[in-house]
Amino acid sequence: MARYTGPVCRLCRREGEKLFLKGSRCLTPKCSVERRGYPPGQHGRENQFRRGRASDYLLQLREKQKARRVYGVMERQFNRYFERASRQKGLTGYNLLATLERRLDNVVYRMGLADSRPQARQLVQHGHIMLNNRKTNIPSALVAPGDVVSVRPQSNRLTYFKDLRQNLDDRRVPRWLTLETTNLSGRVLHVPAREDIDISLNEQLIVEYYSR
Known part of the structure; x- marks a missing residue:
């Protein structure tokens, strides 16, 4: 990869x-x-x-x-x-x-389970994350509305995730996602709208780049 x-x-x-x-x-x-x-x-x-x-x-x-x-x-x-x-x-x-935005590593980051997207990617690759109750190690997997993203029960005992629960309440989860801090799981409610994507990107310039 x-x-x-x-x-x-x-x-x-x-x-x-x-x-x-x-x-x-x-x-x-x-x-x-x-x-x-x-x-x-x-x-x-x-x-x-x-x-x-x-x-x-x-x-x-x-x-x-x-x-x-x-x-x-x-x-x-x-x-x-x-x-x-x-x-x-x-x-x-x-x-x-x-x-x-619907990449699994980005969703893990948006839910607050990681401090950065590279860290979220590593969590997925190391098998700590489940998608719809199935273990996956593919950061590029695309989630869909209704999908459930959660931490593996075996990984919940790790110090990282124990400490994470104490700080999750201070993090803001986008409105297209939900998060349950007790079991470190969340659900995809819908596809993110443009106003939900808080990155300073001008996507029209990208379209113009590929339209040359």
């Missing part, structure tokens, strides 16, 4: 904003965007002052790359998501974001 294994803080600095790839660390002064708010690389600091007006292609490319990095999706898989979204009824950009 292909995945990015390099330093994730470089990805945030390249996009010029926080992508929250390290969870709570991104909210502290240790965040690399706070400490070094310029692109990575040998000439990142000096090039930030030399750039002129960004071309339309560059804006479209950067938006596509940002979406990929936020959800932890590789290029080929992202292309498949876009092709699938373009075949569905409605707005292609919204269809794409709704599909990405």
Whole structure:
């Protein structure tokens, strides 16, 4: 299974904003965007002052790359998501974001069972999460309305999940999901609407990128 294994803080600095790839660390002064708010690389600091007006292609490319990095999706898989979204009824950009939001690792993150999407992906890969009472280790599995996502009973005894219960009440779960803190399980109520997706993405630029 292909995945990015390099330093994730470089990805945030390249996009010029926080992508929250390290969870709570991104909210502290240790965040690399706070400490070094310029692109990575040998000439990142000096090039930030030399750039002129960004071309339309560059804006479209950067938006596509940002979406990929936020959800932890590789290029080929992202292309498949876009092709699938373009075949569905409605707005292609919204269809794409709704599909990405319905990934199992993203749902685990949205429910508050992980501090970041990479951590949620790891929880799924290590077999701690069940989908409809069946163990799954596929982070890209797409949930549907009515599906139940829960922590395996064997994993509930782990220190991580014991400590998690004490802090879950402070987390806000999107309205398209529910969460029961007692047994660490939740249900998918409906497909997320555009206003439920609180990521600073302009999906129209992604559509324009693939429409060239």
